[in-house]
Amino acid sequence: MTDVQVPVLIVGGGGAGLTASMTLSNLGIESLLVTAFPNTSILPKAHVLNQRTMEIFTEVGVAPEIYKRSTPAKNMKATGWYAGITGDHDGYGRELGRLEVWGGGYTDPDYVAASPRRTCNLPQIRLEPVLRAHAESLNPGNVRFNHELTGLVQDEDGVVATVHNKDDGTDFTVRAKYLFAADGGRTVGKILGVGMTGPRDLMRMVTVHFTADLSAYLKDDEVLIRWLVNPDFGGSWSSGVLVPMGPENWGPASEEWIVHMQYATDDPEAMQREKVLDRLKGTLGVPDFDPQINSISQWVMEGVISDKFREGSVFFLGDAAHRHPPTGGLGLNSAVHDAYNLCWKAASVLRGQAGDPLLDTYEAERKPVDQNNINNAVANAMNHFVIDKALNLSPENSPEQNWAEVRPLWEDLPESHNKRHALNKAIGSQTMEFRHHNVEFGYTYDSTAIVHDGSPEYVPLDPVRLYEPSTKPGHPMPHAFVEREGERIPLGTLVHGGHFLLIAGEDGGDWVEAANKIAAEHNLPIKAATVGVLDSDYVDVRASWLKHREISSTGAVLVRPDRYVAFRSVDGATDAQAVLKSALSQVLATELM
Template sequence: MSVERVPVLIVGAGYAGLSAATLLAWRGVPCRLVERRASTSRLPKAHGINRRSMEVLRVVPGLEDALFAASRAGANESTLIIAESVTSPPIETLVTKISLDATPVSPSRICTAGQDRVEPVLLRFARENGADVRFSTTLERFSQRDDGVDAILRDEASGQETTVLADYMIAADGAGGTIRDVGGVKMEGPGVLADTISVLFEADLDSILPGGGFALYYLRNPAFSGAFVTCDEPNHGQINIEYDSTRDQASDFDEERCEALVRQSLGVADLAVKILDIRPWQMAALLADRMSFGRVFLAGDCAHITPPVGGLGGQTAIQDAADLAWKLALVVKGQAAPTLLDSYEIERRPVARIAIARSIANYVERLLPDRQDIRIREDEYGLLETAMGYRYRSDAIIADEFDDGACVEDPLRPSGAPGTRLAHVWLRRGEETISSHDLIGRDFMLFTGPDGGDWIEAARRIALRSKAPLGVCRLGFDVDDPEGLFLPRLRISPEGALLVRPDGYIAWRSRGRSPDPFATLEASFARVRGFDTGQSSGSHAAAFADASGSGHHHHHH
């Protein structure tokens, strides 16, 4: 039996696995992705990629355009309506903040493509960037050692087994995944909310639906509650219908019954309908008690199961993968300490928690107004705050005095505080207009005000010494801020500085100048990457205590 080595083994080719493979490969980290199915999803299970997900994906050159090219509807062209049927008068039109133009929040636009269109694009970019992706391949078993994961993979076609020694493994094996069981990970939360049947069909939708774009109808029908959604193939649609499992079984939903449900959903009695796929599933809300064990990291649905109302499940999966990708890349290359990986669960699990609560709230508000009892009010925040405004707190963030302990902030009113997402501001670089987010993605980035030359000099010295990727951007030199918005949104003075991580999150901030910018920045940059700065000389430690403020305590695991 052959033995092969790889820095990262990824199991599962859904949104989490494919995003991880793409972003790791683009960062120059060799990875192997195995998927037991023969191909990517043939069904448009999830619909839409939100702005935050597009932000973490668009760093890969060409990927943003390719995702829009795969979608039938244009960017931001979405209609969300609550109605009895598609053709009956709307009960409510959900023109949320998210469906409006959100250029004040992000340079990214919403892509409405379904999962059947998105996955092949991610697969193509993963392979083009050097990821080794193998379908019809199962993870037979694995064990962990101190220095890695031993995995036995089986090629389903030939039956041949291969042993792979991986430094790290990403479990992206979905809601029914089994990797978490090996680590004794428990799923907690409300559990199953509804039994649902999903029907993919073909019909003359052009005659029924006004205009183009992407349409999603939440159906409060006397006969059932459910949803109808348009797909990327013209005249293809999908309905999700809830049923009572005490009265019906999944097997009761034959083609004839599903055709009737499609006609009822659309409100057109004599419509010709061709059924393409009938699939039962359970809507559930669950969160893993841990998102890692040893060198195994759980991403996507195997770590958190989100009710699919508002599309946060797929987003959380993509963003988990993006978080793991930049952290693993630094650790594999020796540019960060392995302890940086402890921040993955600490940062991402609360994001999944609020995504689940928001999704349950959406489900109640849009479909089941009489089920207020299932809401998790203490974790509920607005749509925009949940999707774009979540905050991180971990050892990879150096908190400053502005930390009110809130889980989210309003992205339209950014604070610039460490642990928040960098504000999007339109800047000028030469002749082109770019977003502040166009300057981040691959490396850490130090932003300074026009009088922050000392910080820039310090950063250049540190970049040479630490062998870690650290870029610099000085306002008024590298870029211009014609509207004068950037410094006020970051809440730093013209002498101040801001260290932003590759994921666009602020790691550290100095509102003004420092007596020893080199020592201050060196200590902060080391600490954010998991290196214990207590080992350095006394002057560094003192500068470091000064920079971080007394409010933050370091906790070891």
Template structure:
């Protein structure tokens, strides 16, 4: 990078250039549009993903999509709620051995079954289940409606330079072979690490490729082999002829029927890197291996739509920001799919970054606010990568409970699997022990605290109300909701007129701050109104319990908010608490103004410094 270089004349100008048209990039595009910021998205492929890929969208992600008016479409096109409640482990789909076609374990998963009540207390939104093959066109449709002509597929970034005033990108139109220049103030790299990270020399730190993942997208009727209709994922662990346990995920993908009657499926299995059975396998051999693992007969129809191979690693970018360039999604963090954390984290990256870019571009925030993106999101990514790696190996380790030993004689291992399902006291003991192993897998399927419990207080861009931080659950299973600065706004149902609203539905529009005061909060509301007009920062304000305000009918919000009737909570546009006042103060306008200055990295008094 040469910061003194004069920029070359550009063919197109845009405030934000988005590189990559997957889930993270498309989310960035539509969120920026809702915030009134123009963007240009370039994607090197001619279309959105042809692979089903990630499919579970957690409640925090659905809160974001609801705020940007796409959640209803996702729920409508995705799996019905009754088909999204469990994870099931099977010994095979076919086969005739005593241990074939058995249920090894079944667990409620991702807010389903017995988990539903706990998840409903945390969010107004449930998980969704829609593979990226169908999700990405939906997001693209919304993004293009909001920014016509601003999404360029089959266009590839080939070069990127930066100067004092912005960035100049060289983009290749892969359809006609012509290159052109794009001038932008900022770049969002949502390209999975394919180009931008390399151009900016940003290394990935952590565990490099340790296995090759192979996904098959198939059309088949598996309904005779799948015992449950609500399994989000079926995991097959079958004993092969040589006595080893082989694993394969069998994931229903709809798209019209769901559960065991899905028409399309993703089959997932892995191989060690560099092994002769890894990425170099031809398609025919892969199909034979999958059939063998599932113990499907050769005459059972299975139409292969596509096969993808990708390296599995556990890495985090050394930095999420390089000058005017910001990394999101797989460009910033990569890990195995265990726990369904990848796409969700990428969407949340884009959401965290977009409102900050919008405020800086509009001159309402100081440029240093953009430093908060890495400060807040990189620790989240690090935690996600660590958990995904641990979850993957924990899932594999459950086989210890079967008494099948790698390297043992096939006869021994077949005897262990037979004994596991025997109708004897020994069999009952073995199955009880196996359940103990499987129970640890709840760190993968029931990690509500991990999905929503992130805390940004340590990043330094929120206020401090001098209260103690709630002790997090080390397993990440439980969520302690808190209105402490840095925490996600707690969910609670309120009654406002004839409407039943979640606290997350109180913000009037994208990009607005939210002030929620107690019944004695008239002075806070007046201060919010005057400051919003004077500073140009939109603030939606409510006094819960006051005349005309929302009503806390069941007392949940009063319990969670942590302040008295004269106090208040200020919430950022991304739904995280910027400041909390435990009680009233003599000068609420001054207190609110100072909190907005801190949240927006402004000089005291509301000015936004321009010297970055």
């Protein structure tokens, strides 16, 4: 038996576990990651990485490699609905409609104003090796694949875990203060008796990952996801969803592809390889289609969430905390955000800078957000049937009937006006999935780690589609480019490395002085500066901070290490140090004397 002592044991080597490993390393906290699998995922899985995720990956240093390997912005501007791909009908391959996706390749002004990082697309089968390599470079020898957790007990000092090294057959124990369960719910939750609640068996899906040249049949370089509304099969989910996989070329020139196809939950054909391939060939309609099949995976759409996000010294994140449909790309992103929220809090407690109750705010903050993501992902999946309804398509109809229903979209027939507008409205409703900026980026937190300032409750103009930058406590810090000594930086990057950030107005020097004194007296990682258009530490060259700061020139905003506003004072204070010390005491769940 070889005993290992480490502050944090991470169980699971997917997006959540690897992000936790990288983030803890970035914060100077030692960790050990173990996963029963010999390698990263061999299945395509998730692929969309939203702006907040790319901000996090920028902080830990892995974003450049991800952008290098991912879909170019020009190839991920839109999603499109097509009458299949090709075939013997004159309607095959026709575009029925399209919609911008996730900022339209970083051309939507709202997305550009929200973050210095654009949404990116890299399938998990390509992403995870990049994350693993970077995690290993930050924490050599402590990212261990093919190491399975076989036992776990908790005591007053943390956890003791038993790990089996599947490479050499040995076992060892790990003593850790905290355990992060990022194992997809396979092991830790079962050992501790923590279950998951929510709807299951929403849809049965089969995903085929294949290699083939489809460039002769596809157009529209800017389209990322193609919904094959093939009238021969009667609708969108029943036909298939086609997504490029790269890896070297994207758009119609992609070398690899995946197709998602819906089956009835009790359909035996979903389990039969030849039947699945026959349906794939029928869906695509490509003559003499003989692709290289890389994998066929079956999965069930569900919308479940862990009954607890914390059980003693164990925390659940990623798929161990929530699982839901891939529609909207919220799953992997939620996992990354879980890790980012939890890691700075654990680091603060481990350093003695915060009290244990700070860790309770992980569930208080993340569980409502993750539940909202589940609700939206499920609604997104169901909303695709709106397209079929607008077109009046059904698997119960004959192919001839379905083709007659879509023909008015490209021919001028008496019903063309109504049919085209009905489809336009149905596609517009899909902005709940493809422009859900407030869901994926603008979500807010409410916990004891947020000091409310008495301002009116936030009522969004649209809770799904419109992110509204604000410094109201609990909101993500608004983005602004600022300059100092001729160098332009995103203001939010000042939190990198686990720093609190005190931003005062032009005349708020007393706040800055107070923050610096508190940082020195209590050994807290606080950066403090004035930001303004004129006489300030950082120059607000575009006046973008001024536009959203919602404080006077004497006020201040305190931002947490995860870029969420913890405290705000619209104006100055008679005793800035006492006010700020009180706010930090609440956030950190400890008394700063």
